[in-house]
Amino acid sequence: MATVIDGKAVAAGVVEQVTAASAALEAQTGVRPGLAVVIVGNDPASHVYVSSKSRMAKQCGFKSVQHTLPETTSQAELEALVETLNQDPEIHGILVQLPLPDGLNSDPVIQSIRPEKDVDGLHVVNAGKLMTGDLEGGLISCTPAGAMLFVRQTHGPDLSGLNAVVIGRSNLFGKPMSALLLAANATVTTAHSRTKDLASVCRNADILVAAVGRPQMVKAGWVKPGATVIDVGINRIDAPERGEGKTRLVGDVAFDECAEVASTITPVPGGVGPMTIAMLMANTVTAAMRAHGIKPPSF
Numbered sequence: 001m002a003t004v005i006d007g008k009a010v011a012a013g014v015v016e017q018v019t020a021a022s023a024a025l026e027a028q029t030g031v032r033p034g035l036a037v038v039i040v041g042n043d044p045a046s047h048v049y050v051s052s053k054s055r056m057a058k059q060c061g062f063k064s065v066q067h068t069l070p071e072t073t074s075q076a077e078l079e080a081l082v083e084t085l086n087q088d089p090e091i092h093g094i095l096v097q098l099p100l101p102d103g104l105n106s107d108p109v110i111q112s113i114r115p116e117k118d119v120d121g122l123h124v125v126n127a128g129k130l131m132t133g134d135l136e137g138g139l140i141s142c143t144p145a146g147a148m149l150f151v152r153q154t155h156g157p158d159l160s161g162l163n164a165v166v167i168g169r170s171n172l173f174g175k176p177m178s179a180l181l182l183a184a185n186a187t188v189t190t191a192h193s194r195t196k197d198l199a200s201v202c203r204n205a206d207i208l209v210a211a212v213g214r215p216q217m218v219k220a221g222w223v224k225p226g227a228t229v230i231d232v233g234i235n236r237i238d239a240p241e242r243g244e245g246k247t248r249l250v251g252d253v254a255f256d257e258c259a260e261v262a263s264t265i266t267p268v269p270g271g272v273g274p275m276t277i278a279m280l281m282a283n284t285v286t287a288a289m290r291a292h293g294i295k296p297p298s299f
């Protein structure tokens with residue numbers, strides 16, 4: 001049976017570090033890190049995530065601002081709000097919750113955020129820094145940064161000689177995750193829906209990262225014995241065993257069977273998910289410290 005990573009515990013450690021850094025910044029400068037979270041529309045899951053982000057920001061000692069905009073918000077209104085937040089000296093981090101409602105284009109919105117306030121790490125400047133191996137100068141997308149912390153805790157900072165396979169190529173996760181693994185010297189394959197014979201590609205992985213959005217797609221036969229398996233999927237499936245109409249969360253990995261083969265594995269829930277919010281806090285305190293000429297800790 002594999003070692004199961006406790007994402008909640010690791011995230012709590014990061015939040016503790018962030019809270020200390022935030023207090024130190026305030027003691028030195030009188031400034032609290034400021035995080036603005038923008039949500040458009042009525043997606044229930046997004047509202048839950050945004051509430052958690054705002055709550056956690058307060059817990060870390062930040063100034064926390066939430067902008068809740070109606071489904072009918074126009075592209076121009078959304079970009080105007082981002083511009084106001086760009087100009088606000090008390091706001092060091094801006095996050096626009098994704099996905100946006102149909103009819104709104106997230107890309108120009110994200111690119112209108114000042115790179116130094118882009119705590120989601122999605123601006124081309126931050127993505128470019130990551131691609132060129134500059135891990136200290138920019139801001140890194142929260143979920144891959146959190147997943148990478150698990151990888152470092154398991155394998156150390158240098159992944160030389162290890163094969164890593166990332167299933168998924170999104171801007172939010174797959175591409176930055178592949179770049180982080182490559183920067184740590186892993187030999188990286190980015191697999192996706194058009195990859196031929198995905199199972200045998202995965203079987204070559206010492207580190208297998210699944211971010212496909214398909215419930216329990218990765219089976220035990222896809223996992224190399226002794227591999228580290230990181231599950232980034234969050235899928236809600238019917239759970240009639242819990243009662244009529246009930247659901248439960250599962251990842252992209254068939255946990256029970258894969259845990260028999262892997263040496264280390266992340267659960268869903270309680271694995272990578274909690275790291276997303278913790279790393280957002282880390283990015284926000286980093287942005288605030290940089291804005292005041294103070295070197296942030298590495299998380």
Ligand SMILES: Nc1nc2c(c(=O)[nH]1)N[C@@H](CN(C=O)c1ccc(C(=O)N[C@@H](CCC(=O)O)C(=O)O)cc1)CN2
Binds near residue numbers: 096120270273277
């Ligand atoms: N602008 C962004 N939008 C979205 C991001 C993001 O990083 N930036 N990521 C996801 C959603 N997300 C945060 O926004 C997120 C997803 C999951 C969790 C989490 O803690 N999941 C728990 C289970 C929660 C539950 O019960 O539903 C877990 O896995 O244990 C936190 C944040 C898309 N949008």
